[in-house]
Amino acid sequence: MKKIEASGRTLEEAVHIATQELGVSADGVEYEIVEEGTKGFLGLGQSPTTVTAWVKEGYVPTSTFVAAPVEVISDEEEVSAFVEEGDVFVDEILRIVRDVLKAMEVDAKPVLQSSDSEEVTVNIAGGDVAILIGKHGQTLDALQYIVGLAAAKYSDTRRRLILDAEGYRARHQEMIEAKAREYADAVRAEGKEAVLDPQNPRDRRIVHMYLADDPDVYTYSEGEGDYRHVVISPKK
Numbered sequence: 001m002k003k004i005e006a007s008g009r010t011l012e013e014a015v016h017i018a019t020q021e022l023g024v025s026a027d028g029v030e031y032e033i034v035e036e037g038t039k040g041f042l043g044l045g046q047s048p049t050t051v052t053a054w055v056k057e058g059y060v061p062t063s064t065f066v067a068a069p070v071e072v073i074s075d076e077e078e079v080s081a082f083v084e085e086g087d088v089f090v091d092e093i094l095r096i097v098r099d100v101l102k103a104m105e106v107d108a109k110p111v112l113q114s115s116d117s118e119e120v121t122v123n124i125a126g127g128d129v130a131i132l133i134g135k136h137g138q139t140l141d142a143l144q145y146i147v148g149l150a151a152a153k154y155s156d157t158r159r160r161l162i163l164d165a166e167g168y169r170a171r172h173q174e175m176i177e178a179k180a181r182e183y184a185d186a187v188r189a190e191g192k193e194a195v196l197d198p199q200n201p202r203d204r205r206i207v208h209m210y211l212a213d214d215p216d217v218y219t220y221s222e223g224e225g226d227y228r229h230v231v232i233s234p235k236k
Contacts, residue, residue, distance in 0.1 A: 002055070005034065007048040010133050016171050018053035026171075027178035028059040089155035090115055093122060096147050097163070106131060113164070121162040129165040136200075137172060140165055176206045180232070187232050188216045194232045198223065204230050 004021055008014035011033070019029050031053040090112060097110040101124070108126025115121070124132060133140045144163035151161070162169070183194040196207065207230045208219050216235055223229050 003052050004054070005050060005052055007050045008130065010130070010135055010137070011036075011049050011051070012136070012168070012172050012175060013130055013133065014049045014051045015053065015175065018051060022053065022055055024055055024059065025178075026174045027181060028056050029053050030056050087115065089151055089159060090120055092151040092154045093120060093147060093161060096150055097122065097124065097143075100143065100147070101126075104131075108132070108165075117157065117159070119160045119162060121164065123167070124163070124165045126166075129168075132165050133168050137168065140168065141200075141202075173206055176203050177210045180207045180210050183232050184211055184214060184217050187234050191234050193234070196230045196232070198227050198229045204228070207232075 002022075004018060006014050006018035006021060008017055015026070015029065015031055018031060019026055022029060031051040034050040034052050036049055094110050094112065101108055101110070106126065106128045108124050108129050111123050111125050113121040113123050131139075132143060134142075140163060144161055147163060148161035152158075164170075179196075183196065187194050199207070204221055208221075211217060211219050211232065217232050218235055219230055219232050221228055221230055
C-alpha cells in the first residue's frame with residue numbers, strides 16, 4: 001500500500017494536497033495526522049499540519065479525478081460581468097478586503113465571483129491565501145464576518161457575503177460530504193446511529209443537506225454550543 005506524507009496550513013489543505021498526489025477524490029483517501037499544526041493570532045505564524053495518507057482499500061473511482069484550477073480573473077472583468085454600475089456594497093467589500101490583505105502583507109487579491117440581490121461571493125486569489133484560511137476555516141470565517149459587518153451599512157437590503165480563498169469552500173464541502181457518506185454507509189450496514197464530532201453550523205448544514213434525500217437514513221442535531229453535533233440515524 002502506497003503511503004505518502006503531505007503538509008498544509010490546515011488539515012483540509014494537507015488532505016487536499018494528498019488527494020492530488022494520489023490522484024483520487026476526497027472519498028477515496030484515508031489518512032492519519034502525523035503532526036497537528038499550531039496557529040498564532042488570527043492564524044499568523046502557524047506551523048503546518050502533516051498527514052500520512054493512502055488510497056482507501058477497495059476504492060474504485062467513478063471517474064478520473066483532476067483538481068479543478070481556480071480561474072483568476074481581473075477585478076475589472078468580474079465587475080463588468082456581475083455588478084451593476086454603482087453597487088457600493090460590492091465596491092466596499094472589495095476595498096475592505098484589499099486593505100486587510102495589504103495590512104497583513106499577504107500577496108493576494110479579492111476577485112468577485114458572483115453578485116445578486118441576496119448574495120455576493122468573493123474569492124481571494126494569490127500565493128499566500130493559506131494563511132487566511134486557518135484551522136477548519138476559522139480565520140476565513142472570522143474575516144468573512146468582519147468584512148460583511150463593515151460593508152453592511154452600504155446595502156439597502158440584507159445581502160449575504162461568501163468569502164472564499166482559492167476554492168477552499170468547495171474542497172472543504174467535498175470532504176464533509178465524503179465523511180457524511182462514509183458514516184451513512186456504516187449506519188445502513190449496522191442499523192445503528194452514528195454520532196459525528198462537534199461541527200460549526202455551516203458544516204452541520206452541509207451534512208443535513210447532503211443526506212436530506214437519502215432513503216435509508218435521516219439526520220438531526222443535538223448538543224449545545226461548541227458541542228453541538230449531527231447524528232445520522234437509520235430510517236425504520
